[in-house]
Amino acid sequence: LSPEIIFDPYASLYSEATGRGLPFIGGLPPESLVAVMDSVLSGGINEAFQYCETEGRDALKSQLVKVMAQEGLDSEPEHILVTTGSQQALDLLARTFLDPGDIVLTEGPTYVGALAAFRPALPRIITVPLDDLGIRTDVLRELLERPEIDPKFIYVVPNFQNPAGVTMNSRRRRELLDLAVEHDLLILEDNPYGLLRFEGEPLPPLKASDPRRVIYIGTLSKIVSPGIRVGWVFAPDPIIERLSTLKQSADLCSSSLNQMFAEEYLRRGLYEKNLVNLRDIYRSRRDVMLKSLEKHFPAEAHWTNPQGGLFIWVTLPEYLDSAKMLPMAIDRKVAFVPGSAFYPDGSGANRIRLNFSFPPEEKIAWGIETLGKVVRKEMDLYRSLGLDNP
C-alpha cells in the first residue's frame, strides 16, 4: 500500500503508515550539485575520504557562521560543533543534560524527533501550549512558579514550528527570555526552517538576545540537503566541549566528504539562490493547501496559517481520532502524520500535521479534497452513532 501523496517529508518516521521511504524536499538544481562535488573531489580527495576532527571542519564552520549571520545571529567557528544532522545535536544534548526523572519543557505540540531524542534519557516531559503567536508564555510563567518544576531545559522551535507552523512573535520571545533569566532556565532553540520565510519580517533568534543561556541548533537539511546529514550546535565553550567528547564516542566524526560538499555548496552561495526558489515553490504550495482546506474541510475544522516552513497544523472536532482515519486516507492514496505523535502523552488525537513542501500543487488540491472527504465521512459516522458529543 503506497500512497501517492505524502504530506510529510519525515514519512520514514511513520513507515508503518506510509509503507515506503522518504519523498523529495525542495528543488535542488542537479547541475550545481554535480559541479560542487566535482570541485570537492578534484581539490581534496584525501581529505574527503579520511576521518576529520570530531568538532567538524573549520572551513565548514566558517560557512555556518555566514548562514547564522543571515538569520541575524553573530557566531564564531570555535563555538560550533558539527553534528550528523540536527537529530544528533538533539541526541547529544539530551544525553549531556538529562538524567532519569529530570523535567524537560517543550511546546505542545512539539517536534517528534526531539521527543524521540529525549525519551531514552527517561525525563518527565511537560508541554506548554502553543497558540498562533507561539508558546503561551502566560502558561509557562505559572508553570515555572510551581516550586516542584525545576526543568533542565526548555526546547522550542520559534520559527514555523514543527508541527504547528506558527512563529513566536517578538513579544513572546522577549517574555520567554525574561522568564529564562528569572528562573535560570536553559533554552534549546531549534531553527531548521528560519530561512524558509516567504512572507513577513524575520525575527532575530533567541540566541542573539541571550548568547549564554541559549543553545542554538541548526541544520542544512532544509536549505541544502538532508541526505548529507549536516547539522550543528552553536553554544558556549564548556557545552561544546562536553558535546564533542560525547560525539566522539557516538560516531567519531561526521563524514568529511559531506562536510566538504556542504562547505563548497555554501561557499558558492548556491543555497541563497536555491532559497529564493524554495520560498516561491513553498509559498505557492501553502496557498493551494490553505485554499483547498477552506474549500474541502468541514466548518468545524480550523488550521494554522504559516508564514514560512513546511507545515500546516489542522485541528478537527475533538471527538475525532486522526490515527484511526489514517488507514482510510492511505486507502485513498493520501498520507499525513496523526497529531498524537507530537505530544509526549499521546494527546492531540484530533489533530493532523500536513506538509505542503513535497507534492506538486495539483496533487495538494486533490489530496486535501480526498482528505476532506475522509474527515466528513468519519464525522458522519460519529454523528449517526451519537458519538459526536461525548
Next chain:
Amino acid sequence: LSPEIIFDPYASLYSEATGRGLPFIGGLPPESLVAVMDSVLSGGINEAFQYCETEGRDALKSQLVKVMAQEGLDSEPEHILVTTGSQQALDLLARTFLDPGDIVLTEGPTYVGALAAFRPALPRIITVPLDDLGIRTDVLRELLERPEIDPKFIYVVPNFQNPAGVTMNSRRRRELLDLAVEHDLLILEDNPYGLLRFEGEPLPPLKASDPRRVIYIGTLSKIVSPGIRVGWVFAPDPIIERLSTLKQSADLCSSSLNQMFAEEYLRRGLYEKNLVNLRDIYRSRRDVMLKSLEKHFPAEAHWTNPQGGLFIWVTLPEYLDSAKMLPMAIDRKVAFVPGSAFYPDGSGANRIRLNFSFPPEEKIAWGIETLGKVVRKEMDLYRSLGLDNP
C-alpha cells in the same frame, strides 16, 4: 608542534598529543573514486540528497552481504542495520544493552573507541588478558565461574586486534564460543580489519559458528574509506529492531549520498582490487617496522607480530610510562598512542601502540629509530636514578 610521523590513524582521539587532524590510510586510487561518484550523481541525485530509511539502503545491504561472504560469513540484508561508522554501532549497542553498574567484558588491551562508547552507560568494565593467540580463554573461564560475574556481553576483536595486532586462533575461538554457550554470554564481534590479512589462513568469524549468540560489527572504514562513515551491525531480528529505533533518535538515518557511494564502489568490485594493493603496502610497512624495532629498540622490549591489520603493540620495561615519553617523541616529530588508553583502568602504562599503515617505509624506519632513542634515553634516566627496579 606537529609531528611528521604519526603512528596512528586515530590520532584525532589524541589531538592533545598530535596537535593536528587525521592522517591518510591506505591507497585509494583517486580516479575510481571520482568515477564512482559521477555514476552516483548521474543516476540518482534525488535519492542521494534525500533522507533514507533508518535501517539503511537495501542496495547497500546487499553489497554488505557480499563483503561478509568474503569473510566466510553468510548473512541476509534484513538482519543488517547500516550505521554511521562502526563507532555508532558500538554506541547503539552500549545504549541498548547497558545500565549503570552492568558488567562488560573486553580484551585487555581493547579498542579505545569501544571503551569510549561503553563508558557513558557507566558499566563496570573487566578485562580478560590477551596473548599472542588471542583472548586468554583460561582466564575468561575462571572469571565466568565466579557467581558475581554476570556480564551483559563480551566485546572482542578477533582479527588483528586493536591495539595488540594479535589474532584469536581457532582453538581460542572454539573455547570462547563454548564458554558463551555454557554461560549464556552474548558476544560482540568487531571485525574492522579481517580482510586486511597479508599472510596465513583466514579464520571464519565467530558469528559464522553461532549466529544467535554473536552480534557482528563491520565497517567500510578500512577497506573503502573512513570519510564516508559507513559501518553496520549484523544481528538477530529483535536486536536489529531495537538498535534501529535508537538509531532513529540518534541521527534519523545515515547519509544517503555516502551509502550510494559505498554501494557503487562495492558493486564495481573496486574494494577487492584495492585490498590487493593495501595488503602489499601494509605488509611491507609492517616488515620495515618489525625490522626497525629489532634494530633500534632495547633488548628489554618486546612486541607482537601481526599477520594483518594496522597495529603492532610494544611492551617496554615495566617501570617506563609511555605517556610521559610522548612529549619527548613529539619533540622529535614522532607520535604514538600510549598503552594506558587501551585499558579501562589506565593500566598498560609501559606499552605503546604503533600503526604502520600510514607512514611510508623510510619514515617508519626513521620514526622507529627516533622512538628507540627516546626509549633508551628514558631507560638510562631511570637507571641512573635507580628507578628501574621499583
